[in-house]
Structure formats: structure tokens, C-alpha cells
Amino acid sequence: MQIGDLSRQTGVNIETIRYYERIGVLPKPARQPNRRRTYSPADAERLGFIRHARELGFDLPSIRILLALQERPEASCEDASRIAQEQLEAVESRIARLLLLQDELARMVSECRRGRVSECRVIEALAPARPTARSDPSGRAGTTAP
Amino acid sequence: MQIGDLSRQTGVNIETIRYYERIGVLPKPARQPNRRRTYSPADAERLGFIRHARELGFDLPSIRILLALQERPEASCEDASRIAQEQLEAVESRIARLLLLQDELARMVSECRRGRVSECRVIEALAPARPTARSDPSGRAGTTAP
DNA sequence: CTACAACCTGTAGCGACTACAGGAGCAAGG
DNA sequence: CCTTGCTCCTGTAGTCGCTACAGGTTGTAG
Structure with missing residues (x-):
């Protein structure tokens, strides 16, 4: 073939x-x-x-490991179940995150009255907390993206 | 700054x-x-x-559009709500897909008895339909025996 | 004989970053 | 004065998992 x-x-x-x-x-x-x-x-x-x-959703490095395992039937499948477990957890957390997004997006869309941008909930919801009169330029550090 | x-x-x-x-x-x-x-x-x-x-989860091209809109408060927010709607649909379908994966992965993991690879449900579940000791696998797409 | 499909190698592009090389500017401390 | 250490600069290359193309060879059908 x-x-x-x-x-x-x-x-x-x-x-x-x-x-x-x-x-x-x-x-x-x-x-x-x-x-x-x-x-x-x-x-x-x-x-x-x-x-x-x-x-x-397994990535190729994980698949490499799974393939190697598949070829050794007498080996323990500990690694396989750990990889699958990790993948399951990754999927669960992606689902959880997406459900939050879904919520926020649904709210955005449903609250949009399809008028002008200036009153648009979609745009508004994306804008960061505005300094409504009060500014907080203390630059509170901390969370850098991983 | x-x-x-x-x-x-x-x-x-x-x-x-x-x-x-x-x-x-x-x-x-x-x-x-x-x-x-x-x-x-x-x-x-x-x-x-x-x-x-x-x-x-908006991609950068969409974000470009949203940013441009944000700067024109008098414009109609039709585009913004359409983009958000599309994003919502994309998120919904990703959720649906991930729920199926979650199911399959959870089944895999829960059925794995952590023994040998040869009996591992994780590995087994990933393998395509096996010919299980059947002779004459001629069925598929004009394959010739190697 | 010609057309066309299927294959070959090698390289570049995608999206959205991230990392690194190699350098410049500047403040504080010795 | 000089060194140390921090932040910043530009430019380029790497990441992941493909996908697309250029430009060539081979095989098959009409």
C-alpha cells in the first residue's frame, strides 16, 4: 500500500x-x-x-509515549493511565473555562441592543475596568501570565 | 510609563x-x-x-475589528455583535466536542485496571478496529498484501 | 505520444506567541 | 572612576501541528 x-x-x-x-x-x-x-x-x-x-487532544509527545507503550504489552500501563488522566484533567479544565466564556459571551450578545457602539455591551464588556474618576496607577504587580 | x-x-x-x-x-x-x-x-x-x-478566545483579526469599532462610538455595533455571536457559537461547539472527549477519556481512565499494557483500556481504546486474528483482511480500499 | 495523476524532496507559511543573542542606557555602590 | 545589575532595544529563530507550495520524477490510460 x-x-x-x-x-x-x-x-x-x-x-x-x-x-x-x-x-x-x-x-x-x-x-x-x-x-x-x-x-x-x-x-x-x-x-x-x-x-x-x-x-x-493528546499532543504528539504524549502519543509517542503511548505508542512506545503499546509495543510493550508486558509493561505496566501506569504511564498510559497517567497520561490519559492528565489529558482528562486538561479537558475538564478547558471545559470549565469555556463554560465561563460561554456565559460571558452569551450575556454580551443577549444584552447587545444592536444600536451604537457607544452603548454596546459587547464592546463594553471587553474594556478593562475604567478609571471612572478615580485612578489607581499603583501598578499592582503580581500575576504575570504563565 | x-x-x-x-x-x-x-x-x-x-x-x-x-x-x-x-x-x-x-x-x-x-x-x-x-x-x-x-x-x-x-x-x-x-x-x-x-x-x-x-x-x-477572540482571534487577533477579530480583535482588530473590535478595536476599530471601539474607536467609533457612533457606528453601529452590528459587526461587534456578529463577531461575538460567532465566537459564542465557536465556544459552544468546542464545549460540545470536549464533553464527548471527556466522556471517552473518563471511560478509558476508569476502566484501566493499572495492570499490563496488554489489558489496558487506555491503549485499547485508542487502537483502531483490530482485525482480531481474522484472516483475509481484503476489505479495505484495494490493499495488496505486503 | 501525450496528458494527467500520484508520488518525491525540500522549504516556507500559519497563529500567537516566546526565547534568545548581542547590545545600549542608567542608577547605585565600592 | 568602574563595576554590577536592571531594564530596555533590535532582530531573528523557535514552538506546535500541521498545510501548502515549487519543481521534479514516475506510472498509467487513452
Whole structure:
């Protein structure tokens, strides 16, 4: 099977397949005499694994670890479950954060009376706390973005 | 106020501030004789606006539009509410997607008995449909045996 | 024979930053 | 005076996970 077949079979873009090979997430495949890549069903399985993991939001370093584990059936799956646990927590916190955003955006949108910018809740809600008469230029430090 | 003060006041990284200037999201500030950038409270407000919008997930092109609108109080806020509406929809669909992931990940993690990789639900769940010891996997997209 | 598809390599671009090299300016302390 | 240390400067390159292109070769069908 050559790269186009693999691409169709797994739904992964050809360029992405070559990219995965370049960064070592997929092994270098055998080549035909004309230098074209040849893949086995095992390669397709591996790529399917990668694809599914990407869809679940795992990053490529994590996927590397999961792939390495997958090849050692007798190893403990401690690492795998830790990675999945971390991913789950990351997803949960993203959800929590997005729910807050959703709230704020929904409020913005629903309160916008579609009049002039000067009365627009969307714009207003984005503006930082205004120095309404009183200024606080003490530059309270502290939270630098991580 | 110079760039470090602005950074502390808004919580935006110094490098990011310069980046925003480079791409024209922040206007080029006045300079002191020693070439250092000087910012006004209005700049801080603008940057605060940008930061908040970024936190809400707006991309920089959208933010550019919102900033331009903000400066024209008499304009209609139609664009602003449309952008916010789109952002809201994007957030909603991201939430929906993440809830599905959360489900799948939670199932993975909870079913993992922390034994060997060969029995690990995490790894198993990521693998694509296996041919489970079946002979003749001829079904798929004109593949030839390797 | 010609057209076209599929493949090849290598490089550059995306978005939104972040990091670093290598230097300048300035205040305080010795 | 000189050093130390801080902030700032410019310019460039790296991050992540792709995606797109240029410019070439090979294979296949009509």
C-alpha cells in the first residue's frame, strides 16, 4: 500500500503522514525501487492510533509515549493511565473555562441592543475596568501570565 | 510609563506587547530620547481590552475589528455583535466536542485496571478496529498484501 | 505520444506567541 | 572612576501541528 492508500484508509492527510515520518512518530517505511513509500497494515494501525489520540487532544509527545507503550504489552500501563488522566484533567479544565466564556459571551450578545457602539455591551464588556474618576496607577504587580 | 510598567499593569508579556506593536494591533508608541517606548493610560486600556478579548478566545483579526469599532462610538455595533455571536457559537461547539472527549477519556481512565499494557483500556481504546486474528483482511480500499 | 495523476524532496507559511543573542542606557555602590 | 545589575532595544529563530507550495520524477490510460 502506498501513501495515498494509507491516507484514504486512515483519513490522515498525505503531507501529515510524511510529517509524522519526519519527526519520527511514524517509522520510516520501506521503499519501492522507484523510491515510493510502502506501508503495511501494521503501519495503518499505528497511524489510526495516532489519529484517534490526536482527536482526543493528546499532543504528539504524549502519543509517542503511548505508542512506545503499546509495543510493550508486558509493561505496566501506569504511564498510559497517567497520561490519559492528565489529558482528562486538561479537558475538564478547558471545559470549565469555556463554560465561563460561554456565559460571558452569551450575556454580551443577549444584552447587545444592536444600536451604537457607544452603548454596546459587547464592546463594553471587553474594556478593562475604567478609571471612572478615580485612578489607581499603583501598578499592582503580581500575576504575570504563565 | 514604559513597557515594563505596562506589562505589569496589564499582565501582558513584554515580548507580546512588542509583538502586538509589530503586527499593528497596538499603535507605535512615543519614544523617550533613549528610544524607550512610552505608554499612556489609553494604551494600557487598549491592551487590557485586547487581553480580555484574547482570554475570551477572540482571534487577533477579530480583535482588530473590535478595536476599530471601539474607536467609533457612533457606528453601529452590528459587526461587534456578529463577531461575538460567532465566537459564542465557536465556544459552544468546542464545549460540545470536549464533553464527548471527556466522556471517552473518563471511560478509558476508569476502566484501566493499572495492570499490563496488554489489558489496558487506555491503549485499547485508542487502537483502531483490530482485525482480531481474522484472516483475509481484503476489505479495505484495494490493499495488496505486503 | 501525450496528458494527467500520484508520488518525491525540500522549504516556507500559519497563529500567537516566546526565547534568545548581542547590545545600549542608567542608577547605585565600592 | 568602574563595576554590577536592571531594564530596555533590535532582530531573528523557535514552538506546535500541521498545510501548502515549487519543481521534479514516475506510472498509467487513452
